[in-house]
Amino acid sequence: MKGYWPSWGPGYVTPSVIEARTVLSCAGKVWMSTGLMEQESHAWHVHCAHGTVVAAGLGLGMFAFAASAKPEVQRVVVAEVAPEVLRLVKASAGFEAWPCRDKIRLVEVDALAPDFADRMLAATEGMPPDYFFADIWPNFPAAEAPAATAMMGGALGAKAAGWWGQELSFGLWCIQAARWPDESALRNYFTAIGVAAHETAGYAAFCRDAMAIHGFVR
Numbered sequence: 001m002k003g004y005w006p007s008w009g010p011g012y013v014t015p016s017v018i019e020a021r022t023v024l025s026c027a028g029k030v031w032m033s034t035g036l037m038e039q040e041s042h043a044w045h046v047h048c049a050h051g052t053v054v055a056a057g058l059g060l061g062m063f064a065f066a067a068s069a070k071p072e073v074q075r076v077v078v079a080e081v082a083p084e085v086l087r088l089v090k091a092s093a094g095f096e097a098w099p100c101r102d103k104i105r106l107v108e109v110d111a112l113a114p115d116f117a118d119r120m121l122a123a124t125e126g127m128p129p130d131y132f133f134a135d136i137w138p139n140f141p142a143a144e145a146p147a148a149t150a151m152m153g154g155a156l157g158a159k160a161a162g163w164w165g166q167e168l169s170f171g172l173w174c175i176q177a178a179r180w181p182d183e184s185a186l187r188n189y190f191t192a193i194g195v196a197a198h199e200t201a202g203y204a205a206f207c208r209d210a211m212a213i214h215g216f217v218r
Contacts, residue, residue, distance in 0.1 A: 012040035012167075013209040024060060024088070031138055032059045041140070042066065044206060045162050048198055049073050051130030054120050054156060056111035057164075059135060061089045067133075068100035075103050077123045081110045081136075111136055112148065117155035128157035133164075140165025141172060150194040160196050167207040171216040181207050 006020045014036060021035035042063050049067040051074055058064065058080040068076045080086050086106055089095055098104070109119045111134065134149045145163045153161035170189050171181060179185040186199040186207070
């Protein structure tokens, strides 16, 4: 993991910025960062977080930190497959001193393993998550993410769910279906893939902004 002097960085709904960010790379490939791209692409999922929240993928801890800070969030349980990532976040991000540390539980488990749901529900004392966020892919839109999120969220009995980069997955679907990315299209898309999600006109506008920045045009 490296801290960088200010340099150019892409956004998710912002074209680009000059920023200082922390980047975690594996075998020379960027895997996680604290840049604007990550912040903006987490924004909707942090907005949706309430009650009991389960996340797949710790990253550098930004989603867990932000979600736990919301008064309407009672707990955040995070699944992370890599013990070295758990150690890194605990050692370098001041984890034990986070303002809402008491709400957060980290579980070392593979989100795609057969025992994932059992392990996470044990950590939530049997409470199905009010929101489930999947963030286990290095790139977006990951072709497998919609189906994998539906599978994980279904196993958990999640009341609502989402995944990192879902706005662009939705954008691809709109292009293929020749649909305008509005609230109605969102509803049809999430129904088709079997993910219970929040669909609003404001979120549809956010999706359109992400699509425009990333060159998704019909």
